[in-house]
Amino acid sequence: MKILEVKTGKPYKILIEGxxxxxxxxxxxxxxxxxxxxxxxDSQVAELLGExxxxxxxxxxxxxxxxxxxxxxxxxxxDTVVSLAREMIRAGFDRKCAVIALGGGVTGxxxxxxxxxxxxxxxxxxxxxxxxxxxxxxxxxxxGVDLPEGKNLLGTFYQPWRVYIDYGVLSTLPxxxxxxxxxxxxxxxxxxxxxxxxxxxxxxQKLLNYDAESLEHIIxxxxxxxxxxxxxxxxxxGLRRILNFGHTLGHAIEAAANYQILHGLCVSIGMVAAALxxxxxGVAEEKISPRLVKLLEALGLPTRIxxxxxxxxILSFLRAxxxxxxxxxxFVLLKKLGIPVFYEExxxxxxxxxxxxLKAK
Ligand code: NAD
Ligand code: ZN
Numbered sequence: 001m002k003i004l005e006v007k008t009g010k011p012y013k014i015l016i017e018g019x020x021x022x023x024x025x026x027x028x029x030x031x032x033x034x035x036x037x038x039x040x041x042d043s044q045v046a047e048l049l050g051e052x053x054x055x056x057x058x059x060x061x062x063x064x065x066x067x068x069x070x071x072x073x074x075x076x077x078x079d080t081v082v083s084l085a086r087e088m089i090r091a092g093f094d095r096k097c098a099v100i101a102l103g104g105g106v107t108g109x110x111x112x113x114x115x116x117x118x119x120x121x122x123x124x125x126x127x128x129x130x131x132x133x134x135x136x137x138x139x140x141x142x143x144g145v146d147l148p149e150g151k152n153l154l155g156t157f158y159q160p161w162r163v164y165i166d167y168g169v170l171s172t173l174p175x176x177x178x179x180x181x182x183x184x185x186x187x188x189x190x191x192x193x194x195x196x197x198x199x200x201x202x203x204x205q206k207l208l209n210y211d212a213e214s215l216e217h218i219i220x221x222x223x224x225x226x227x228x229x230x231x232x233x234x235x236x237x238g239l240r241r242i243l244n245f246g247h248t249l250g251h252a253i254e255a256a257a258n259y260q261i262l263h264g265l266c267v268s269i270g271m272v273a274a275a276l277x278x279x280x281x282g283v284a285e286e287k288i289s290p291r292l293v294k295l296l297e298a299l300g301l302p303t304r305i306x307x308x309x310x311x312x313x314i315l316s317f318l319r320a321x322x323x324x325x326x327x328x329x330x331f332v333l334l335k336k337l338g339i340p341v342f343y344e345e346x347x348x349x350x351x352x353x354x355x356x357x358l359k360a361k
Contacts, residue, residue: 002220006139007231008159014139014223018212020166021053024127025060033098033123033161037064038088040111042071045103045129048172053102053127064100065091069110073259076106076146078154081114088118098123098161104130104177105137109155112143116158125162129169131181131215132264135188135222138163140230140240157235165223167215175208176262182207182299183246183264183271185218188225190271190292191245191332191340196221197295204298242340245332246271249355252317256309268301269358276354277346278333285336305358314355315348 001017015027028037037057041050046068057064067084069075088097101111101124108126115124128138144155170178182200189197199217200207206214226243233240250270254263275292278284293303305314318329333343 002216004220004223004227006159006227008141008234010159010161012159012161012163014163014165014227016165016167016216016220016223018166018168018216020164021049021127021169022056024053024164025057025062027162027164028057028062028098028125029060031125031161033125034096035063036093036097037062037100038093038097039064039066039100039102040084040107040114041066041068041102042075042104042107043068044071045107049129049169050102053100065093071106073106073146076110078145078147080110081117081145084110084114085118093118095119095122098125100125100127101138101160102127102129103133104128105133108133108137109142109144109152112141112158112160113145113155116143116156121158123161124158125164126160127164127166129166130173130177131170131219132177132184133181134165134167134170134219135181136184136226138165139223139226141234159234163223165219167212167219170215171210173210178208178210179300180262180264182218183268183296183301185222186292186295186299186301187243187245187267187271188222190275190288190334190337191242192225192229192338193221194337196225197337200299201295204295208300241330241342242332245334245340246274248329248331249273249314249318249351252314253305253309255317255320256314257306261306265302268296269303269305272296272303273354273358274331274333276357277331277343277350278335280350280354281333281343281346283333283335283341283343288334288337291337303358305355307359309359311352311355311359315352318351 004014099115126138128134141159147153246267250267254266275289
């Protein structure tokens, strides 16, 4: 088993192992977070893994109940939080309970948020089951839900007590969602680890074939990097923003496409844009974009903006992005692979030029 530690105000461990799910009940006993567990899952994951985990918990003598909500981003809202909370209250879950978030990023964000406000806060653990959740959303303690006005607009910083990563569960993850997570892994390579970047280059095929050993390596490295960044900047005062590499334009593309393209795929295009911007602004000390495009293509990820998206619309979403800090549009650019820098307010004409360039062909 591989173990990482996140050194936030309340430190916690990330455990990584194939087949780890079966070991969760015994570890929970040692953690002793409560006498009753609310296992929260979306409809899809509940069927694939939730029922089995519930049995494991009960066999180990733990009191647990499964609470299910409909799978999909559309469920990540206050209505779902309220309805899960009401179910838990009616089932008699009091302050001595703990929440288990079993699922992708939607489940983690939703269940983590609920745990942070349920009876003024109860402990929770993360069991991420999508690659995106295993390499990104389960670590760092950002919880929250969407509003009709935008994504993740209500939320809390609330660190989990444990993160259990069983990469064995990825075998049922749809291919598009595997690639979705791989984009975030490529991001960690870009901002922090040329070695991870090279590993992705050399093992793209294996990864696309769900090879367990390769997945374990990239999950460990991604969590190691995210844990380090979060440990140094728990509440996104500064450094943590390097994790937004590729996300500034990525979010704008995602919004312009009405959230019909998966987040990671938009980030993939956004990373190419950020690499081009780094080069055109003279920030980059070496050419990065050709190598990045090659890697993303090998991972089956898009590197161009779909023709049907309007340039002006993308640019207007850029301004609206919440990464406009203190009224300024801040991009994460690359000096070299592994060396990120912040850049304020790149010229609008240059952004337009890059968007058009990425739409051509
Ligand atoms: P998701 O939770 O909707 O999962 C994607 C799909 O995969 C769902 O249909 C789910 O049922 C299914 N699934 C999950 N695990 C599976 C498995 N093992 N086998 C088969 N199917 C499985 O979405 P996601 O992509 O995991 O996460 C996206 C969410 O994460 C967004 O809401 C985003 O805002 C959030 N996020 C949060 C953070 C953070 O720091 N908190 C970071 C990044 C993203
Ligand atoms: Zn992301």
